[in-house]
Amino acid sequence: MIGGEGLTRPVLAEIDRSLASHDLIKIRVFGDDRESRIAMYETICEDLDAAPIQHIGKLLVVWRPGPAVLKENRPQELGRLAPRGGAAPRTVTVKKPSAAPNRRPKRSQVTVLGNERVTAGGNVKRARVRPTSQKKKALD
The missing domain is CATH 3.30.110.60 (YhbY-like)
Structure with a gap:
C-alpha cells in the first residue's frame, strides 16, 4: 500500500x-x-x-x-543439463509437529525419488497412477 x-x-x-x-x-x-x-x-x-x-x-x-524465468532463458553452464523437477532423487526437509504443544517441531531430511511424493503429514508415498479414460483406452 x-x-x-x-x-x-x-x-x-x-x-x-x-x-x-x-x-x-x-x-x-x-x-x-x-x-x-x-x-x-x-x-x-x-x-x-x-x-x-x-x-x-x-x-x-x-x-x-x-x-x-530468468534461469530458463540462460544458456546451460558447462554443458550440463538443467535439473528437471520430480525426475531425479531430491532431498526434502520435512517438519513434523511434536506430541507436546510447547516443543519445537522435528525436522528431518528425506530423500524422495521421482515416483514418490511427500504428503501433508510429512510421510513419503508413491505417486498415484493417473487413470486413463475409457475413450483413450478405446483408441489404443
Missing part, C-alpha cells in the same frame, strides 16, 4: 522485495488524484524494471520476471 506520504524510498524498497519474491503484485494507492497515481505507476515501473499490467481505480498491478 502507498499511503498519504506518497512513493518514498522505503515504500519503493518494499515493492522491490515483494516483486523479487512474488513476480506479480498488487499495489493499493490511497489518494484521490488520478494523475499522481499514474505518475507513481510509471515511476515504479521505470525504477524497478517492471512491466505495468493493469491500473483500475486505486489498484496497480505490476509484474517483473523472477529468477525462475
Whole structure:
C-alpha cells in the first residue's frame, strides 16, 4: 500500500522485495488524484524494471520476471543439463509437529525419488497412477 506520504524510498524498497519474491503484485494507492497515481505507476515501473499490467481505480498491478524465468532463458553452464523437477532423487526437509504443544517441531531430511511424493503429514508415498479414460483406452 502507498499511503498519504506518497512513493518514498522505503515504500519503493518494499515493492522491490515483494516483486523479487512474488513476480506479480498488487499495489493499493490511497489518494484521490488520478494523475499522481499514474505518475507513481510509471515511476515504479521505470525504477524497478517492471512491466505495468493493469491500473483500475486505486489498484496497480505490476509484474517483473523472477529468477525462475530468468534461469530458463540462460544458456546451460558447462554443458550440463538443467535439473528437471520430480525426475531425479531430491532431498526434502520435512517438519513434523511434536506430541507436546510447547516443543519445537522435528525436522528431518528425506530423500524422495521421482515416483514418490511427500504428503501433508510429512510421510513419503508413491505417486498415484493417473487413470486413463475409457475413450483413450478405446483408441489404443
